[in-house]
Amino acid sequence: RAATSILVFGIYLAAVGAILLIVPNLLLGLLGFPPTQEVWIRVAGILVLYLAYYFVQSARAGTVDFCRWTTHVRFALIFFFSCLVLLGLARPQLLLRCVAVMTSKI
Secondary structure, eight states: OOHHHHHHHHHHHHHHHHHHHHHHHHHHHHHOOOOOOOTHHHHHHHHHHHHHHHHHHHHTTTTTTHHHHHHHHHHHHHHHHHHHHHTTSEEEEEHHHHHHHHHHHH
16 A cells, blocks of 8 residues: 555656646646746756656555655655745645645555
């Protein structure tokens, strides 16, 4: 069951990474961020694609330790996104989307 969760999350990450790389302003608009032409968002997309690769390969190999580690990181992501929203650096949509995705995979 954990491997399936990790696989689904890896596929989700691959989709987000591809969107950030190819059409980043689509995702930015959905999250309430202004459009950008800067390269940083595409670099973030590449990094997300790399993470997706780790998730998918770990799920395929049934790496139990990796599955455990991802639980820690996913909860930390909710914490850090909450901080960004509370500091006024991000809109609440970022946190709401993050919580919806993270809790559906636990």
